[in-house]
Amino acid sequence: MQFIQLVISGIAQGCIYGLIALGFVLIYKATETVSFAQGELMMLGAFLGLAGMSMLGFPFWLAVLASIAAMSLFGVLLERVVIRPILGQPAFSIVMLTIGIGYVARGAITMIPGIGTETHTLPVPYKDQVWNLGALVLSAEQMVVIAVTAVLCAGLFAMFRYTRLGIAMQAASQNQLAAYYMGIPVKRLNGLVWGLAAAAAAIAGLLLAPITFVHANMGFIGLKAFPAAVVGGFGSLPGAIVGGLVIGIVESLSGFYLPEGFKDIAAYIVVLIMLMVKPNGLFGEKLRKKV
Amino acid sequence: MRFIFKTSYEQDIRLAKHGGHVFWYGLLMLALIAAPFALPEYWLAQLTFVLIYGIAGLGLMLLAGFTGQFSLGHAAFLGVGAYTQAVLTNAGWPFPLAMACAAVLAASVGVVVGLPALRVKGIYLGIATLAFGFIVEEGFARWESVTGGNAGLSVQAPALFGWSIDSSAGFYAICLVTAVLATLGIVNLLRAPIGRAFVAIRDSEISAQSMGINLARYKTLSFALSAALAGVAGALYAHKLQFLSPDQFNILQSIDLLLLVVIGGLGSIHGAFLGAIFLIAMPQLISLSKDWLPDAIGQAPGLQAVVYGAVLIAFVLFEPLGLYGRWLKMRTWLQMFPFYQRGMFKRQKSFQKSDRLK
Numbered sequence: 003m004q005f006i007q008l009v010i011s012g013i014a015q016g017c018i019y020g021l022i023a024l025g026f027v028l029i030y031k032a033t034e035t036v037s038f039a040q041g042e043l044m045m046l047g048a049f050l051g052l053a054g055m056s057m058l059g060f061p062f063w064l065a066v067l068a069s070i071a072a073m074s075l076f077g078v079l080l081e082r083v084v085i086r087p088i089l090g091q092p093a094f095s096i097v098m099l100t101i102g103i104g105y106v107a108r109g110a111i112t113m114i115p116g117i118g119t120e121t122h123t124l125p126v127p128y129k130d131q132v133w134n135l136g137a138l139v140l141s142a143e144q145m146v147v148i149a150v151t152a153v154l155c156a157g158l159f160a161m162f163r164y165t166r167l168g169i170a171m172q173a174a175s176q177n178q179l180a181a182y183y184m185g186i187p188v189k190r191l192n193g194l195v196w197g198l199a200a201a202a203a204a205i206a207g208l209l210l211a212p213i214t215f216v217h218a219n220m221g222f223i224g225l226k227a228f229p230a231a232v233v234g235g236f237g238s239l240p241g242a243i244v245g246g247l248v249i250g251i252v253e254s255l256s257g258f259y260l261p262e263g264f265k266d267i268a269a270y271i272v273v274l275i276m277l278m279v280k281p282n283g284l285f286g287e288k289l290r291k292k293v
Numbered sequence: 294m295r296f297i298f299k300t301s302y303e304q305d306i307r308l309a310k311h312g313g314h315v316f317w318y319g320l321l322m323l324a325l326i327a328a329p330f331a332l333p334e335y336w337l338a339q340l341t342f343v344l345i346y347g348i349a350g351l352g353l354m355l356l357a358g359f360t361g362q363f364s365l366g367h368a369a370f371l372g373v374g375a376y377t378q379a380v381l382t383n384a385g386w387p388f389p390l391a392m393a394c395a396a397v398l399a400a401s402v403g404v405v406v407g408l409p410a411l412r413v414k415g416i417y418l419g420i421a422t423l424a425f426g427f428i429v430e431e432g433f434a435r436w437e438s439v440t441g442g443n444a445g446l447s448v449q450a451p452a453l454f455g456w457s458i459d460s461s462a463g464f465y466a467i468c469l470v471t472a473v474l475a476t477l478g479i480v481n482l483l484r485a486p487i488g489r490a491f492v493a494i495r496d497s498e499i500s501a502q503s504m505g506i507n508l509a510r511y512k513t514l515s516f517a518l519s520a521a522l523a524g525v526a527g528a529l530y531a532h533k534l535q536f537l538s539p540d541q542f543n544i545l546q547s548i549d550l551l552l553l554v555v556i557g558g559l560g561s562i563h564g565a566f567l568g569a570i571f572l573i574a575m576p577q578l579i580s581l582s583k584d585w586l587p588d589a590i591g592q593a594p595g596l597q598a599v600v601y602g603a604v605l606i607a608f609v610l611f612e613p614l615g616l617y618g619r620w621l622k623m624r625t626w627l628q629m630f631p632f633y634q635r636g637m638f639k640r641q642k643s644f645q646k647s648d649r650l651k
Contacts, residue, residue: 119594
């Protein structure tokens with residue numbers, strides 16, 4: 003019973019990792035770059051939700067919608083202002099650029115007097131509700147996380163699989179120049195992808211906020227979502243969720259059964275083993291380039 | 294404008310290309326040797342830090358700037374070197390021996406990290422090194438019998454042939470000698486076949502491979518050398534701080550090192566030291582400017598992060614060649630006056646192709 007309880011809490015935590023990893027995978031799948039600012043975008047989303055609820059006095063649903071919309075706008079803007087000028091330069095530049103964006107976002111939030119250095123709780127309607135299922139205790143917060151993650155993942159998967167937009171995004175990621183020649187508006191697509199990824203980050207932030215707290219350093223959880231994305235195979239949306247689940251469950255089990263200290267690094271040990279054994283991840287595509 | 298008429302290959306690979314080099318680097322050397330006599334204690338300490346970070350930066354520059362493999366866990370190597378040095382020095386080992394051990398141990402750890410590099414590249418490698426960095430940091434915190442855990446570990450002054458060096462000028466001299474040796478070593482390496490192979494791997498793995506370069510061997514070698522330099526820097530760092538705790542070697546330290554090489558200028562030896570100067574001078578400049586700013590901005594705790602991030606973004610956007618690139622442009626402008634053209638350093642855009650198609 004305890005085992006199942008641990009697994010369930012691992013799944014809920016894993017869904018958070020999966021949600022953040024979705025953002026990585028979205029950007030990677032469509033632009034073949036990696037955003038190290040995803041965790042910070044999540045933090046901004048949570049703060050926006052907090053601002054909407056406690057300062058502007060919005061009802062819950064409006065605050066959620068508003069912060070998601072604001073974040074996606076922010077994502078598009080970010081792409082336009084800083085990412086687009088270096089389109090066509092080595093991937094390394096974008097990594098450094100997003101690290102810089104993360105620094106600025108974290109610092110800027112910390113600089114807001116009275117708010118930035120505190121930890122806050124997000125007043126959500128389902129806070130502290132608990133369902134008892136036999137001997138299992140399911141908290142509503144965790145169930146909401148699991149449900150939203152499943153829906154979001156299915157939606158994004160369908161978009162990449164069946165819509166023109168999704169297929170165009172995949173084409174642009176595989177070869178930008180060829181995609182240009184085929185008449186795909188690569189620049190506009192990149193903007194859209196960043197908007198989508200920022201929206202996904204905002205959702206992750208809003209879901210995570212009731213479980214932990216809202217504070218300026220919550221973005222560091224993004225560093226644990228990297229292993230999730232890698233375990234699942236960087237270019238695969240369902241893989242991100244599965245990877246997140248694997249990481250979450252391993253972490254929760256190792257926190258209980260292994261000596262202290264293993265919980266924090268379990269994710270990284272899993273990812274190192276994964277990279278040694280199967281670098282393409284569980285769902286990664288195997289493609290070969292002919293020279 | 295200076296024209297060098299080369300008549301032999303010897304001349305092409307000579308370290309000092311012309312008299313100007315000899316003069317200016319000689320002057321720099323003299324200034325550095327005179328520094329302990331001229332500078333007050335505080336500035337000497339800062340200069341020592343610049344040299345230490347410069348050595349670590351050289352290591353990362355070799356890996357990221359010349360071999361094209363980027364590492365997000367370089368603080369781990371720094372930490373391995375620092376803890377090795379601390380433990381061995383406290384056990385009474387002489388300084389040079391302890392430092393050699395620190396370098397060797399860091400290098401062997403580097404080889405272990407380099408192993409995934411043979412199978413993965415690009416971002417996967419970054420994540421492998423990131424993961425490794427976290428594991429090593431946790432290891433420092435948990436292996437309490439050796440590292441002292443989170444309580445920290447104090448380090449004795451370096452001892453050399455029976456006499457212990459506890460003056461800051463003496464320690465500065467050690468750092469200076471190490472930095473000069475490391476720089477000369479790297480410069481030499483880069484004009485040797487090994488260094489050429491590194492650069493070839495950076496520019497194109499496929500063409501390097503078809504020229505007969507053993508990718509696995511050279512990538513591992515690059516990791517090992519880079520880690521060894523970081524280990525040496527870590528050893529000096531341990532003596533400079535005299536107190537070690539695991540959180541000095543966390544992800545932020547790794548990012549600082551990456552910041553150092555990017556701002557200094559990827560792919561230039563000068564860049565490592567220019568970046569180190571930036572990294573050490575920046576907090577000072579920020580605290581100086583605090584008096585000029587309104588309190589709401591100047592006294593806010595996040596100011597440093599914002600400035601670092603903004604500078605990093607600005608460099609990536611406007612000066613991808615870093616501080617050294619900026620200097621190169623200024624020098625060329627002066628040399629060619631008035632014939633400098635704006636597009637001289639413009640790089641061709643390379644449209645991105647999938648990395649997944651290996």
